[in-house]
Amino acid sequence: MIRRRQVLASTAVLAAPAILAKANAQSAFDWKQFKGQSIEVNYQLSPRGDLVRNHIKEFEELTGIKAGFEQIPEQQQRPKVAMEMATGHPGFDVVNVGMHVQKRLVESAKWMEDLRPFIADKSLTNPDFDMGDFSAPSMKVATGSDGKINVIPNNQDLFIVFYNKELLAEKGFKAPPKTYDEMYTMAKAMTDPAKGIAGFVGRGLKNANVVLFDNILLGFDQETVSADGKTLLTDTPAAIEAATWYQKIMKDCGPAGNIGFNWNECQTTFMQGRAAMWWDGIGFSAPLLDKTKSRIVEKVGFAPVPAGPKAHNCATFIEGIGIPANAKNKKAAWLFVQWITGKGMMNEQLRAGAGTPPRLSCYAREDIVKSSAFPKEWFETTGISLKLARSGLPVIVPVTEFRDTIGTGLTNIVGGADPATELKKATAAFQPVLDKSNAG
Amino acid sequence: MSATNAVVIPSGPRAYGRRYWLFALPAALVVLLVILFPWIFTLFMSVHEWKVTGETPFVGLANYTKMLSDERFLGAVWRTLIFTVASVVAPLILGVWAAVCFSNTFKGRGLARTLFVLPMMATPVAISLVWTMMFHPQLGVLNYILTSVGLPPSTWVYDAATVIPTLVMVETWQWTPLVMLIVLGGIASLPTDPYEAAILDGANAWQMFRHITLPLVMPFVMVAAVIRIIDALKTFDTIYVITLGGPGSASETINILLYQTAFAYYDLGYGSAMVVVFFVLILLVSLLLLRTRQREDLR
Numbered sequence: 001m002i003r004r005r006q007v008l009a010s011t012a013v014l015a016a017p018a019i020l021a022k023a024n025a026q027s028a029f030d031w032k033q034f035k036g037q038s039i040e041v042n043y044q045l046s047p048r049g050d051l052v053r054n055h056i057k058e059f060e061e062l063t064g065i066k067a068g069f070e071q072i073p074e075q076q077q078r079p080k081v082a083m084e085m086a087t088g089h090p091g092f093d094v095v096n097v098g099m100h101v102q103k104r105l106v107e108s109a110k111w112m113e114d115l116r117p118f119i120a121d122k123s124l125t126n127p128d129f130d131m132g133d134f135s136a137p138s139m140k141v142a143t144g145s146d147g148k149i150n151v152i153p154n155n156q157d158l159f160i161v162f163y164n165k166e167l168l169a170e171k172g173f174k175a176p177p178k179t180y181d182e183m184y185t186m187a188k189a190m191t192d193p194a195k196g197i198a199g200f201v202g203r204g205l206k207n208a209n210v211v212l213f214d215n216i217l218l219g220f221d222q223e224t225v226s227a228d229g230k231t232l233l234t235d236t237p238a239a240i241e242a243a244t245w246y247q248k249i250m251k252d253c254g255p256a257g258n259i260g261f262n263w264n265e266c267q268t269t270f271m272q273g274r275a276a277m278w279w280d281g282i283g284f285s286a287p288l289l290d291k292t293k294s295r296i297v298e299k300v301g302f303a304p305v306p307a308g309p310k311a312h313n314c315a316t317f318i319e320g321i322g323i324p325a326n327a328k329n330k331k332a333a334w335l336f337v338q339w340i341t342g343k344g345m346m347n348e349q350l351r352a353g354a355g356t357p358p359r360l361s362c363y364a365r366e367d368i369v370k371s372s373a374f375p376k377e378w379f380e381t382t383g384i385s386l387k388l389a390r391s392g393l394p395v396i397v398p399v400t401e402f403r404d405t406i407g408t409g410l411t412n413i414v415g416g417a418d419p420a421t422e423l424k425k426a427t428a429a430f431q432p433v434l435d436k437s438n439a440g
Numbered sequence: 441m442s443a444t445n446a447v448v449i450p451s452g453p454r455a456y457g458r459r460y461w462l463f464a465l466p467a468a469l470v471v472l473l474v475i476l477f478p479w480i481f482t483l484f485m486s487v488h489e490w491k492v493t494g495e496t497p498f499v500g501l502a503n504y505t506k507m508l509s510d511e512r513f514l515g516a517v518w519r520t521l522i523f524t525v526a527s528v529v530a531p532l533i534l535g536v537w538a539a540v541c542f543s544n545t546f547k548g549r550g551l552a553r554t555l556f557v558l559p560m561m562a563t564p565v566a567i568s569l570v571w572t573m574m575f576h577p578q579l580g581v582l583n584y585i586l587t588s589v590g591l592p593p594s595t596w597v598y599d600a601a602t603v604i605p606t607l608v609m610v611e612t613w614q615w616t617p618l619v620m621l622i623v624l625g626g627i628a629s630l631p632t633d634p635y636e637a638a639i640l641d642g643a644n645a646w647q648m649f650r651h652i653t654l655p656l657v658m659p660f661v662m663v664a665a666v667i668r669i670i671d672a673l674k675t676f677d678t679i680y681v682i683t684l685g686g687p688g689s690a691s692e693t694i695n696i697l698l699y700q701t702a703f704a705y706y707d708l709g710y711g712s713a714m715v716v717v718f719f720v721l722i723l724l725v726s727l728l729l730l731r732t733r734q735r736e737d738l739r
Contacts, residue, residue, distance in 0.1 A: 082492045083492065085492070086492040204687070205684070205686050206684075206688050207684070256578070256595055256598070257599060259600070260599070260687045261598070268576065269578055401704070411687050412688055415600065
């Protein structure tokens with residue numbers, strides 16, 4: 001005979017999972033709240049863009065939001081975004097912005113929706129979305145002087161030194177360089193034109209070369225523009241000294257024709273085992289470990305940039321994801337921003353080698369380190385570099401014109417021109433542009 | 441008889457001709473919207489300080505006068521002219537020579553002609569990317585070939601001194617077939633009588649080419665020249681993909697500079713003024729050449 005209490009007890013046991021599920025559903029974040037809506041996502045062509053393309057179906061399944069996706073090369077994406085924003089009717093609800101280039105433009109033109117109200121709204125933001133997890137430099141770039149959060153950072157590229165262990169060992173070097181002087185000495189020793197080996201490869205092409213020069217200048221504890229963004233510091237004694245060192249290592253230790261080298265020529269040269277050291281962005285790491293593209297898979301080493309005479313900094317360049325102020329479906333777009341910059345996708349970005357997330361918690365995940373294609377040295381370099389990070393480009397509106405003007409001078413310097421003369425000429429040419437831009 | 445041949449334009453209720461404008465209207469509208477409107481708007485922007493943000497004040501001819509003292513613009517004009525002259529002359533000489541060769545009958549002529557015109561059919565961006573790889577000073581196949589035969593390697597597009605000649609080489613490689621096709625068509629239409637008379641007079645091959653073929657095909661050469669000049673002046677894709685105007689500004693032509701000004705510096709007003717000046721330049725060169733051709737025809 002079954003007693004009444006037994007019946008009640010068994011009913012309670014049977015009902016428990018359903019009650020628990022309901023309770024969880026009430027406390028869990030509602031990803032489906034904008035089910036049926038559509039958003040358009042615009043990205044630069046990059047491994048981050050590829051990551052979105054490969055996982056966007058998961059977002060659609062999670063939220064029920066239909067997401068259109070467009071990926072355009074960086075050089076075309078920037079003007080496209082600028083033009084669409086200027087019309088006041090952008091064709092996208094979510095946009096990937098290179099904040100190291102467009103930060104001041106984004107702020108002055110008020111292109112982006114302030115994300116603070118979204119973050120503060122508990123119905124719109126997953127409790128797991130930890131804003132305190134983002135690195136300080138990345139949040140500094142993402143936030144305007146008025147406190148407005150324009151974007152959520154999704155990548156923090158860091159300049160590092162890639163080196164060829166075999167070429168270093170051949171000359172008796174056991175570790176990568178720790179200082180600028182050491183780097184030059186090592187590069188000079190490893191340069192062997194007869195064998196087609198360059199001790200050092202770096203960007204020499206106009207515009208592209210400015211980021212390398214900027215990083216070298218950071219080692220002299222100086223940036224290219226004053227903190228208020230009004231005065232160029234590209235012809236100071238420190239800048240001339242930095243340019244002279246850049247000229248020396250590029251001319252004495254670089255491959256022929258390096259004045260026309262952008263990152264891709266540098267990468268190809270290094271991947272083919274023709275250069276002992278390459279100073280560039282950590283985002284270019286993945287192909288070096290790809291056996292179908294690289295001849296140095298087993299030989300490649302990763303190290304933080306060397307310390308300069310006065311400071312030890314690595315240049316950092318930050319990308320972000322934002323919602324245009326005139327976007328059609330802002331709340332649905334916010335779910336996308338949250339998803340792609342959330343811990344799950346940031347971990348995946350790191351694991352897949354698609355970039356260096358600005359979320360610090362990613363680097364503490366042993367499971368990612370173990371399952372990643374990158375060696376432990378890569379993670380150690382990333383960890384150190386995150387602490388050395390300092391903005392690699394000035395926060396001004398005409399960044400591209402700055403890079404072109406100063407970059408032309410730098411190209412001439414690598415070609416043999418006098419560093420002081422070229423920098424003074426380039427500075428004089430660009431200062432009026434900067435003044436005009438600041439005047440409004 | 442004459443009455444039946446005369447064209448009669450109906451009038452009154454049967455005036456179809458006057459009512460046909462409706463059929464031309466869509467095309468006229470398209471021309472207006474797609475060609476005229478952008479031009480008028482470009483002119484409008486060129487007299488304003490037009491950035492992607494903020495106000496767009498009227499500045500009159502300031503953008504045009506700025507060009508006169510802008511060293512970068514003046515440098516770009518000079519490089520555009522050098523690049524254009526070289527990119528027209530080389531394909532014209534080689535194209536005429538190839539046309540004369542291909543006008544003769546020889547075994548495998550069809551295959552040779554097909555192979556010769558292949559570069560013209562390729563997409564400029566795609567072939568530019570291939571050339572970029574071949575120009576790599578250390579890893580490119582061109583330097584491999586040079587060093588294999590004992591010649592010193594070149595820095596190709598990676599040196600300010602060699603970048604323009606190298607870009608001209610790419611242009612020549614791609615567009616010589618076009619000149620060849622145009623001139624070959626001209627040679628095919630030439631009468632045979634002058635050649636027969638010349639043979640009877642004992643003229644050699646060079647004399648026949650110099651005094652018969654060349655004067656007779658000159659109108660075709662002029663057509664090819666006009667097309668090439670306009671094309672060379674407008675060249676963007678090849679230069680942009682291979683050098684981005686570099687090293688430094690060594691290959692920065694007007695087209696590259698105005699693109700940078702408008703779409704990288706977002707100075708649409710100044711960029712538009714450059715477009716207007718560039719358009720006038722192309723128009724003047726084209727008119728000059730067409731006038732020269734008309735004079736040749738009349739003569």
